[in-house]
Amino acid sequence: MLAVENLEVVYNDVVLVLRGISLEVPDGKIVALLGTNGAGKTTTLRAITGLLDMHEGDVTKGEITFDGADITEEDPAARVRRGISQVMEGRRVFAEMTVDDNLRAGAYSNRDANLVKEARERVMTLFPKLADRRNATAGYLSGGEQQMLAIGRALMQVPKLLILDEPSLGLAPLLVQEVRDIIVEINSQGTAVLLIEQNANMALSIADYGYIMETGKMVMDGDPGKLLKDEDVKEFYLGLHTTGEQKSFRDVKHYKRRKRWLS
Amino acid sequence: MITGLVVLAQATADGNAFAQMLVGGISFGAIYALLAMGFVIIFKATSVINFAHGALTGLGAFLVVAFATVLDFPGRFLTSFPEWAQWTANVLTAFAVAALFGVLIERVFLRPMVGEALFAVAIVTLGIDIVVRTITNDFIGTQPRPVGAPWGLNVIDLGWVIIAWSEVIQIVVTVVLLVAIAMFLRTRTGVAMRATAFDQETARAQGVNVGRVFSVAWAIGAFLAAVAGLFYSVFPRRATGVDQATAFIAFRAFPAVIIGGLDSIPGAVVGGFAVGIAESAANTYLGFEFLGNGFPGIVGYLLMMVVLLIRPYGLFGTPEIRRV
Numbered sequence: 001m002l003a004v005e006n007l008e009v010v011y012n013d014v015v016l017v018l019r020g021i022s023l024e025v026p027d028g029k030i031v032a033l034l035g036t037n038g039a040g041k042t043t044t045l046r047a048i049t050g051l052l053d054m055h056e057g058d059v060t061k062g063e064i065t066f067d068g069a070d071i072t073e074e075d076p077a078a079r080v081r082r083g084i085s086q087v088m089e090g091r092r093v094f095a096e097m098t099v100d101d102n103l104r105a106g107a108y109s110n111r112d113a114n115l116v117k118e119a120r121e122r123v124m125t126l127f128p129k130l131a132d133r134r135n136a137t138a139g140y141l142s143g144g145e146q147q148m149l150a151i152g153r154a155l156m157q158v159p160k161l162l163i164l165d166e167p168s169l170g171l172a173p174l175l176v177q178e179v180r181d182i183i184v185e186i187n188s189q190g191t192a193v194l195l196i197e198q199n200a201n202m203a204l205s206i207a208d209y210g211y212i213m214e215t216g217k218m219v220m221d222g223d224p225g226k227l228l229k230d231e232d233v234k235e236f237y238l239g240l241h242t243t244g245e246q247k248s249f250r251d252v253k254h255y256k257r258r259k260r261w262l263s
Numbered sequence: 264m265i266t267g268l269v270v271l272a273q274a275t276a277d278g279n280a281f282a283q284m285l286v287g288g289i290s291f292g293a294i295y296a297l298l299a300m301g302f303v304i305i306f307k308a309t310s311v312i313n314f315a316h317g318a319l320t321g322l323g324a325f326l327v328v329a330f331a332t333v334l335d336f337p338g339r340f341l342t343s344f345p346e347w348a349q350w351t352a353n354v355l356t357a358f359a360v361a362a363l364f365g366v367l368i369e370r371v372f373l374r375p376m377v378g379e380a381l382f383a384v385a386i387v388t389l390g391i392d393i394v395v396r397t398i399t400n401d402f403i404g405t406q407p408r409p410v411g412a413p414w415g416l417n418v419i420d421l422g423w424v425i426i427a428w429s430e431v432i433q434i435v436v437t438v439v440l441l442v443a444i445a446m447f448l449r450t451r452t453g454v455a456m457r458a459t460a461f462d463q464e465t466a467r468a469q470g471v472n473v474g475r476v477f478s479v480a481w482a483i484g485a486f487l488a489a490v491a492g493l494f495y496s497v498f499p500r501r502a503t504g505v506d507q508a509t510a511f512i513a514f515r516a517f518p519a520v521i522i523g524g525l526d527s528i529p530g531a532v533v534g535g536f537a538v539g540i541a542e543s544a545a546n547t548y549l550g551f552e553f554l555g556n557g558f559p560g561i562v563g564y565l566l567m568m569v570v571l572l573i574r575p576y577g578l579f580g581t582p583e584i585r586r587v
Contacts, residue, residue, distance in 0.1 A: 054378050054464050080470030092465040094458050096581050105458040108451060109470035157470060 001027045001067060001192055002048065002084070002161055008061035009043050009052065017043045019216040020062065025161060030183065030193040032203035032224070034237060035213035041196045042089055044213070045165050048194075049086050050076035066161070080109045085159030089166050091150045095139030099130055099149060102138050106153030115158055122189075123152040126182060144175045151182065155191075162186060163194045168202055176202055200237035204228055212237075219261040232260060282424040284547040285540065287499075290430035292539020293437035294494050295563075298516035299523060299531035300444060301487035307448075307526050308456045308480030310381055314388040315368070316488055318395035321510030323361040323489020324496050325399050328408040328505050330357035347413035358489050365485025366478050368395070373481075374474055378463065400507045409504035412497045433494045440487065441532050448528065452479060460526070488513070515560065518567035524580020533578060538563035 002025040009018040018040050025031045035041045046052045047059055050071075063072045066082055094102050103123065107116045124131040127148040133141065138149055147167060154162060164183065168176040176199065184206050187193050197203035204210055204224040212220040212233065220227065227233050234240045298316065305313040313319075330336055331353040338349030372391050376384045414428040447453050458466040459476045467473055495512050496505045519538045523530025545559035576582045 049468060051464060051467060054467070075472075076467045077470045077472045080468075086468050088465060088468055092462060092468075094461045094465065096461055097454075097457055101454050101457070104451070104454045105466070105469050105471070108455050108458075153469070 001025055002194070003065045004044070004048065004062070005065075006062035007044070007047055007059065007064065009040075009047050009057055010060050011043075011055065011057045013058070017057070017216050018047070021213065021216070021218050022062075023211050023218065023221075025192050025194050026209075028187070028190060028192055029208040030187050030195060030206055032200075032207035032210040033194060033196045033213060034198070034200050034203060034210060036198065036236075038215070039213040040216045041213060042165055045086065045163055045196060048079075048163065049084060050074060050079050077109065080157060083158075083160035084163065085154040085157050085161070086163040087147075087150045087154045087165060087167060089169065091143075091146045093138040093141070093146050093149050093153070095137070097138055098135050099138055099141070100134045102149055102153050103130075103156050106156035108157070110157045116156065119156045119158050123155055126155075126185065127152050144171055144178075147171060147175075147179065148182075151179075151186075155186065159191060161192045161194065163196070165196045166198060167195075168197065168199045180206055200233065214261075279423050280547060284543050286424055286426050286430060287546075288540030288543030289536060290427075290433050290539070291500070291543060292519075292536035293433040294491050294500070294512070294535075295516040295519040295538050296437050296532040296535025297440065297487050297491035297494070298513050299519040299535045300440065300528055301484040301491070302516070302520045303523070303526060303528055303531045304444065304487070305480050305484040306520075307460050308476050309373075309384070310460050311384045311388065312525075313484060314385060315392040315395060316484070317510040317513035318392040318399065319361070319365065319368075319485045319488035320492040320495075320513045321403075321505075321507075322364060322395055322399045322492075323358070323485065324410075324492030324505040324509050325403055325408070326357040326361050326364075326489060327354055327410050327493045327496075329402075330354065330360070332409065332411045350411065350413050354493065358486050361489035362482040362486040365481040365483075368485075369477050369481035373477065377473060377477070396510050399510070403505060403507055405507075407501070407503035407506040409502075410493060410496050414497075416498050416502070427499050429494070429497045429499070436490065436494075437532070437535075440490070441528065444483070445528050447483075452476070456480060491516075515563065518563035521567050522570045522577055524574075524577025526581055527577070527579035530577055530579030538566060541566050 004021065004023045006020045006022055007018050008016070008020050010016050021040070021044065023031070023033065033041055033044065043057065046055065046057065048064055052058065059072055063070055065071065066079070066084060071079055071082065094105060097105070103120060107119065110116050110119065129145055130148055130152055133145065138146065141149060151164070151167065167179050171179065180202050183193055183195065195203050195207060204227055207224050210221065210224050210227045211218055212227065220230065298320065301319070302313060302316055305311065331350055335353060337356060338353045341349050341352055368391055372387055373384065376387055412429065414432065417428045419426045419428065419431070448457065455466065455471045456476050456479070458469065459471055459473050463473055491512070492505070492509060495501065496509060516535065519534035520531060522537055523532070523534030541562045542559045545562040549558060570578060
């Protein structure tokens with residue numbers, strides 16, 4: 001459905017952030033994109049949704065296609081109308097507006113009143129808490145509720161592809177699990193998901209396929225089983241020792257493994 | 264403050280003078296309210312205080328003059344209609360053209376500034392003010408230009424108070440526009456406008472076309488400024504008509520915007536009426552002896568300072584939301 005090919009992105013005309021990455025999100029699947037801070041995950045998201053221009057970024061090479069159509073140069077609104085929806089990093093709810101108005105803003109591109117109504121009902125069943133707080137000012141919701149609202153808002157345009165940028169950021173472990181279950185639920189209703197995460201455990205536990213990025217390159221990809229078995233992933237993303245035990249700081253005299261993929 | 268003034272007025276004056284003062288205050292307040300709504304609608308969409316609002320007011324008033332008396336368009340083709348209907352058609356056309364000018368100004372000068380620092384955008388509006396005002400004044404010339412309002416100097420004399428027809432029309436039009444705009448902000452475009460004002464990037468992520476939102480806001484702002492410009496240029500305000508000083512009325516409406524709270528349409532209207540009544544009261548009761556005859560002109564600013572001391576976000580403004 002979504003295909004990114006050899007994408008190269010430059011910020012401010014000089015800073016090369018993505019050095020030719022490729023990824024693919026097939027219909028109805030969950031794909032995880034993992035990487036540490038500064039790997040280029042969010043830049044990839046911005047390139048896909050068309051928000052690079054606000055950050056002085058440019059796609060200098062490669063192309064992005066959605067359902068076969070080249071969308072590399074399209075404006076963000078057109079991409080939303082095609083069915084690409086995003087939950088931005090850090091929730092970004094409209095804090096001064098009510099929960100209801102946030103959802104209405106999310107439904108901006110959805111001009112069919114019946115579809116909007118259906119979407120709202122779907123959101124309210126997924127997040128019963130939001131239904132209780134419909135008229136509350138969004139800025140006064142708790143962090144978890146704001147994340148729910150951000151996801152709900154993105155669902156209001158009935159997307160074919162939902163991109164989530166670090167939905168587990170700053171949430172308690174229990175809430176992370178809740179978010180994970182909700183992503184699975186959304187996916188089972190037929191929406192493809194691109195999950196951008198640092199929490200590799202959470203992401204790989206539900207993904208059908210995973211990519212790992214580092215300094216603007218794809219360094220590894222495969223199905224979660226393969227990634228989870230990889231020594232480097234174990235050490236650098238799951239914090240496990242080669243033996244599979246949790247690492248401890250008591251173990252000070254420890255020589256870090258070299259990441260083989262960077263040699 | 265308002266109630267204080269009212270109590271003071273009741274204690275010191277007879278009822279007729281008080282009623283007359285209120286009528287004058289409310290009708291002038293309607294003009295302030297229109298201007299304040301224009302400020303607010305542009306602020307709501309762009310988060311920028313539009314310093315070019317005075318120029319838009321002058322331009323709108325001049326367009327009314329041009330269409331109503333100079334061009335007589337489209338009135339000259341509506342010969343079968345009564346004169347007042349022709350005049351109204353002319354004025355509505357002028358309002359539409361004023362709105363188009365608003366869109367044009369936004370497109371040429373402000374669209375390239377999307378995403379830039381807000382203070383830079385505000386400074387650009389200052390520049391627009393000077394450019395548009397200078398050009399408009401060139402067209403207006405040195406003599407006042409009457410707008411040819413069909414109600415002329417007619418008044419309704421109720422015995423205890425005299426109301427000019429133009430004042431009745433001003434108040435009715437203001438209330439209608441208030442309701443219309445409040446309803447507009449609840450629509451899909453209105454929600455998009457509020458979302459854009461809060462966070463442009465996130466609004467774009469929802470598929471909102473930020474440029475179009477700005478266009479709509481400037482069109483409405485310029486339209487409201489033109490309406491205010493018309494009402495300011497008829498009896499009993501400046502019955503001689505539109506001249507080069509018409510544009511400055513917008514800055515006297517500024518306290519109304521701040522009192523109401525910058526991002527609230529009802530606040531703009533309340534603020535407008537508050538400033539109008541306060542000025543009118545100062546005019547009636549303080550007279551020439553107290554600090555000279557310019558004093559009523561600054562009463563609005565005094566009121567603004569008092570309100571800001573008590574409520575820093577204005578009466579109806581949204582406080583910045585911060586969770587602790």
